[in-house]
Amino acid sequence: MRTFPIFVRFDGKPPLVVGGGPLAAIKTRLLLKRADRVDVAAEGLNPELSSLEAEGKVVMQPAHPDMDQIRGRPLVISATEIEDEDARIAEIARALGVPVNVPDRPALCTAALPAIVDRGEVTVAIGTSAAAPVLAQRLRAWLENELHPRLGDLAELAGQFRERVAGSLAEGTGRRRLWEKIFDGPAAQAMLHGDEETARKLIDREIESAASAGNDAAHAPHGRVFLVGAGPGDPELLTMKAIRALKAADVVLYDKLVGDGVLELARREAELISVGKAKGAHSVPQPEINALLVARAKAGRTVVRLKGGDPFIFGRGGEELDALRAENIAVEVIPGVTAGAAAAASLQIPLTHRDVSHTVTFVSGHEAGGKAPSFEHLDLKALASGNNTLVVYMGVTTGAVIAQRLLEAGFREALPVIAVENASRPNERRVATTISTLANDADSLGLNSPAVLIFGEVAGLPAAGAVETILAHEEVARAYA
Template sequence: PPGEVWLIGAGPGDPELLTVKAVRALEQADLVLHDALPGRAVLQHIRSGAEVVAVGKRKGAAPVPQARINARLVAGALAGKRVVRLKGGDPFIFGRGGEEALACEAAGIPWRVVPGISAGLAAPAAAAIPLTHRGTASAVTFVTAHDETGALPALDWEALARTGGTITAFMALSRLDEVALRLLAGGLPPTTPVAIVACATLPGETGLRTTLGTCTLDARRAALPTPALVVIGNVVGVLAERRAPGLGEVQHAGA
């Protein structure tokens, strides 16, 4: 009988932000294909004897093409294995989980998805930023600054600026100038508070607070590491300069 594929969100990096369901799935998997993000403390839940394959982007190495990952998921399941595809964050928010699910569907492989703590939730929590707050923001948009070709996605950024909600941008550090210009063109004031949170919940967690008008310059000066998440909106100021204790240091080098 065919095995099955579990698309599992590993969360932002802190192994305690795995869900109980993810831990149990790792303990039972025959084959685990994992991104670069989940570290040793996450992978230690994998039972001994399971096959473990790193498929994430690593510095100095070409990334494993998505089509090859899909093929390996399907081949493992067809061989009767319980296959876990362990992904950073959440599989269905900028995680390409939909593509992997489609590959399973096309091959007739049973699959399931286990949601994970997206960096879009973890980074603001680490920096003490409520994404929504009464009287300040009643919506939050998660957006990526890189589409499949590496370009800024064909999104209506000006309309996004006009919604009045919080904007949380993934993979935006190298493209902050374009993002900021588009949002300023959409009518957001240059004084709009901005927080950049890098390596949220990981040992190297850092960040800064700045404004939409000066964030490009401030980010360049600070030379922050990646992955980084950019939060744009008045919610950044709600809890002001205080950081959430216990979720790592967030330095406030900016304005």
């Protein structure tokens, strides 16, 4: 993003449009959505601008404005469509630190005019850094259909209660929760349906209830914790419930494998705490993570524990749940897309298939302390009989040992294996091999964590996209023919 979105007030000196033709009229019309008056510097005005002048919305200024006419403006738009004049205006504005926009001349601009969705007090501005204005217009059209036409009325009504809320509740979590309850509840619905009287009564009731609870120490609200599955990294794979939790969080404790795009969805004011783990290198021990969750929740905060994949699949979410329940802290679990499912979806191969696999088994590729798994809890010989898919998490470094143990249990040597690194992310890699090849060469995959390994006949089905194939002998070649 080359531009930073910001809203500008037009309460003081009015904005200036340079030019009197159709393009200047379009830009003036846009500014008048928020400005009471626009100054237009031109030798003459086209019919639309002349009409606006007659209404008192446009004040004509001398053409070819100098520094004195530009200084102190909140915004200048040069729309003369004369190259040298537009460049002169832009140079003066930049020298004075005045934001300037020249339509279709991004090199001269220090300010970009967005596509706008106008709902009164609610304004959505869409920009593409001048790279794709038509795309911005398409997004605007979509949002026009998505945003309720009375959204601005709701915002205006809320604004009338701000001082009362500020006087009733201290700034912080309690106040924000009140507003969340208002906007998510029947008061907002009443206003959006045009029933302002009911909406006011309901907001009154919510404020009184929140103030009463806040002033009674015995009923001071405890915090809450969301154990949220962040999925494999692609933010588009988050559930809507997970996004809402992130937007409500005061504190976010996140794992090493949580994608940056996911963290960007958190509330800007939220405290972000990395508690990431990697094999053999735990930055924050699990008991300390549990203690952090409990302490922040007891301080009245809304806490999101953001865990890669799903909280309850090799995520130690059960331990955190136990710790929170032991302290009587409200907790909610929001599932996420686990890496095995994401890898299969990316490859477009099913983990179960009526013809080749009737069951799927998720296992960890290492035990406590980073040791290779013993699989003592599994009947590997039964799994070796076929019609089963084995998905191994955290098995890159132990893949050869795992493959050898599967061979010893009776898995066929040419059984296909696909390993996927960074499933769902832009830097995803896939490697196809067989159990025997993997067992004989611990480094044959050439992948890094995070990765999942899929063992089974489904791994030999046609995959979507590029897959690196490691061939060791004729039997392997036949398996992928």
